[in-house]
Amino acid sequence: MTSLLPVFRSLPLHLVQLSLSAVLKCGQSFRWTILPGASQDDTEYWLCLRDRVVCLRQSSNTLFYRAVYPDPQPAPTQKALRDAETLVWLNDYFQLDIDLAALYDEWTTRDPIFAKIKSRFQGIRILRQDPWENLVSFICSSKNNIVRITKMVQALCTHYSPPLVSFPGEDTAYHPFPPPSALAEPGVSATLRSLGFGYRADFIQRTAKMLVDAHPQTVLVHNHAEASEKWLMGLRDRSTREAREELLKFVGVGRKVADCVLLMSLDKKEVVPVDTHVHQIAVKHYGLKSASASGGKKVAMTPKLYEDVNSKLFNVWGEYAGWAHSVGGMQPESESFFQFLTSFPFQVLFTADLKSFASYGLPTPSGSSTPSIPSRAVDPIVLLPTPPMTPIPPQLKRPHDDTAIDMLKKFDDDFGVTSLAERVKRRRRSA
DNA sequence: CTCCGACCTGCG
DNA sequence: GCAGGTCGGA
Numbered sequence: 096m097t098s099l100l101p102v103f104r105s106l107p108l109h110l111v112q113l114s115l116s117a118v119l120k121c122g123q124s125f126r127w128t129i130l131p132g133a134s135q136d137d138t139e140y141w142l143c144l145r146d147r148v149v150c151l152r153q154s155s156n157t158l159f160y161r162a163v164y165p166d167p168q169p170a171p172t173q174k175a176l177r178d179a180e181t182l183v184w185l186n187d188y189f190q191l192d193i194d195l196a197a198l199y200d201e202w203t204t205r206d207p208i209f210a211k212i213k214s215r216f217q218g219i220r221i222l223r224q225d226p227w228e229n230l231v232s233f234i235c236s237s238k239n240n241i242v243r244i245t246k247m248v249q250a251l252c253t254h255y256s257p258p259l260v261s262f263p264g265e266d267t268a269y270h271p272f273p274p275p276s277a278l279a280e281p282g283v284s285a286t287l288r289s290l291g292f293g294y295r296a297d298f299i300q301r302t303a304k305m306l307v308d309a310h311p312q313t314v315l316v317h318n319h320a321e322a323s324e325k326w327l328m329g330l331r332d333r334s335t336r337e338a339r340e341e342l343l344k345f346v347g348v349g350r351k352v353a354d355c356v357l358l359m360s361l362d363k364k365e366v367v368p369v370d371t372h373v374h375q376i377a378v379k380h381y382g383l384k385s386a387s388a389s390g391g392k393k394v395a396m397t398p399k400l401y402e403d404v405n406s407k408l409f410n411v412w413g414e415y416a417g418w419a420h421s422v423g424g425m426q427p428e429s430e431s432f433f434q435f436l437t438s439f440p441f442q443v444l445f446t447a448d449l450k451s452f453a454s455y456g457l458p459t460p461s462g463s464s465t466p467s468i469p470s471r472a473v474d475p476i477v478l479l480p481t482p483p484m485t486p487i488p489p490q491l492k493r494p495h496d497d498t499a500i501d502m503l504k505k506f507d508d509d510f511g512v513t514s515l516a517e518r519v520k521r522r523r524r525s526a
Numbered sequence: 527c528t529c530c531g532a533c534c535t536g537c538g
Numbered sequence: 539g540c541a542g543g544t545c546g547g548a
Contacts (some may be wrong), residue, residue, distance in 0.1 A: 161535095238533085238535090239535090239536095240536090240537095243535080243536075273528045288534080291534080291535065291536095292534080293533075293534025293535055294532090294534050294535095295533095295534080296534085371533085393530080395530090397528070397529090398527090398528090399528090478536090
């Protein structure tokens with residue numbers, strides 16, 4: 096089994112430019128499989144594309160990549176081509192031509208609030224995702240949380256797209272994201288409801304049908320993008336306003352979802368999607384005038400308010416405001432911040448790997464400021480073992496000491512909030 | 527054009 | 539009873 100996995104190739108890339116542990120679980124893409132290793136840089140991230148499963152691993156200064164195919168024994172020339180393709184995909188998906196360090200510098204200059212939090216959240220960048228997958232994923236996101244969205248997207252793939260690769264002795268096969276035509280059939284809606292999609296089931300089926308009807312398939316080529324997917328991709332070349340207008344025609348797609356898609360798959364880097372938490376952050380940290388006097392409790396997100404928040408943050412952060420929001424949105428008020436803190440890889444860090452916090456762009460425990468980088472990061476490509484597919488040990492699922500709570504208190508102090516430590520305690524008690 | 531309730535499911 | 543939203547009718 097292990098022998099079927101190709102060796103890793105390496106790409107020089109500093110953690111400042113990309114932090115997989117932060118980016119792949121922060122609510123942009125919901126389809127990455129996390130295979131935890133003994134330590135953080137043994138962790139692997141797997142994503143099933145149309146024709147291959149991409150596997151990534153990261154050390155402080157290197158990104159490691161390989162891909163697994165349905166046909167594991169290609170001709171040598173084919174093999175080289177595949178590696179080249181994977182590298183091209185990586186560059187595109189992570190937008191590695193964009194210098195994130197330079198952007199952080201610019202946001203630091205423009206925004207003292209950003210300057211204060213940036214060291215904790217290094218390497219957070221916007222992915223350049225597939226528009227169709229992105230659209231469906233965010234239709235799922237309304238009134239929802241990351242964990243459940245992840246389950247829904249996974250269910251979508253296993254039920255509506257044939258497995259691309261599977262491994263003997265493992266129960267999980269890897270499925271690509273299903274094409275629009277697979278979700279456009281009338282029966283899909285009922286099936287998705289039975290899978291727990293709730294009211295989003297109808298949105299997804301109807302959106303898929305609208306797309307397929309408007310851009311019918313003339314020729315079906317296996318593993319290739321359908322006409323409607325290409326049309327969606329073409330929105331990258333339209334203006335932000337035009338592209339948004341098109342997206343808003345779909346059911347289940349309001350301003351927030353449309354803006355997420357514009358930012359995360361249609362190259363509209365200046366767009367800041369506004370949710371209730373981003374709104375709160377804009378009021379608290381960026382002096383947005385609160386609509387409801389001093390109370391500031393629950394204000395309905397009207398189109399006008401949306402525009403106010405949106406343009407306010409654009410003015411603060413500038414041309415790459417949407418990218419800045421993915422970092423600035425990681426403030427203690429934000430739900431994504433909380434989910435990020437309590438999500439799996441983070442919790443293992445809390446308990447198992449405190450010394451290397453800084454290397455993951457995460458808060459360093461007071462006292463230690465030196466990120467300890469494992470020395471074998473120099474040449475781990477062939478030597479690294481295949482990551483274990485064992486489930487997460489139960490004792491690692493929750494912090495077993497109070498270190499995590501202490502760190503959260505430090506966050507609370509720094510930001511003048513009192514919620515995080517309490518919320519984690521509550522959550523732990525109920526677990 | 528703004529306001530308001532309903533909508534699935536899951537978790538506190 | 540409410541959640542990172544959207545729809546449709548008043």
